[in-house]
Amino acid sequence: MASSTIKVEIKRQSTPDAPSTTENFEIPYRPGMNITSLLGEIALNPVDVSGKPTTPITYDANCLEEICGSCAMLINGKARMACSALVDKLTGPNHDQPITLAPLSKFPVVRDLSVDRSVLFENLKKVKAWVPIDGSYDLGAGPRQAPQIQEQRYPLSNCISCTICMEVCPQFNDVTNFVGAATIAQAKLFNMDPSGSVLKSERLRALAGDGGIQECGFAQNCVQACPKQLPLTEAISDMGRDVFIQQVKDLFAR
The missing domain is CATH 1.10.1060.10 (Alpha-helical ferredoxin)
Incomplete structure (x- = not known):
């Protein structure tokens, strides 16, 4: 049976000089989601998997249709655009495989998934x-x-x-x-x-x-x-x- 939630592991960093941490979330699944909409769901209810309140994830986005180029990040270890990365293709047929998100590794981190390019x-x-x-x-x-x-x-x-x-x-x-x-x-x-x-x-x-x-x-x-x-x-x-x-x-x- 397909999982009703999506497990997400996100690498976070509150300031450019702060140490990085990892937070885990479980988001209700719905068909047709991309990574940008997944981050939007977290922003609507910023609570981690343990029930602890946290802050919305900071990331760059603008056009939401792979034109502006701003939402690039590491998704499951691969550099790609968040707006065109579909959750259904990242979590497996049963939607039970976790998704990992991290900022691009070769640019200074501004906060969370946002980097200075x-x-x-x-x-x-x-x-x-x-x-x-x-x-x-x-x-x-x-x-x-x-x-x-x-x-x-x-x-x-x-x-x-x-x-x-x-x-x-x-x-x-x-x-x-x-x-x-x-x-x-x-x-x-x-x-x-x-x-x-x-x-x-x-x-x-x-x-x-x-x-x-x-x-x-x-x-x-x-x-x-x-x-x-x-x-x-x-x-x-x-x-x-x-x-x-x-x-x-x-x-x-x-």
């Missing part, structure tokens, strides 16, 4: 992942893009900045300072833009520096874990070639 945005700033526009006046129509280029750029534009690719990457750590697959893919996206390509050489030089593309071990964890199925390894390979060409150009330009 600002390192991604600092890395995007390093490679100038934007289309430069000088001033607020009308610049007119931009350059036309060939349909073939649009087709190559579109998958890269689907990045939701969830940082799952960085979480699963063995090279993303404090030793290497590797910028990660998302940053490299966005550099390619804007290098292929007719207007954004004006900063192409600067992006490539940034990726040739400390923590750049040479740190990638090509483990391919990123492309397997990406919730939007971005062609990350292809982007890394292409950018590695472009970085090398830029270095050769710079060498002979001295």
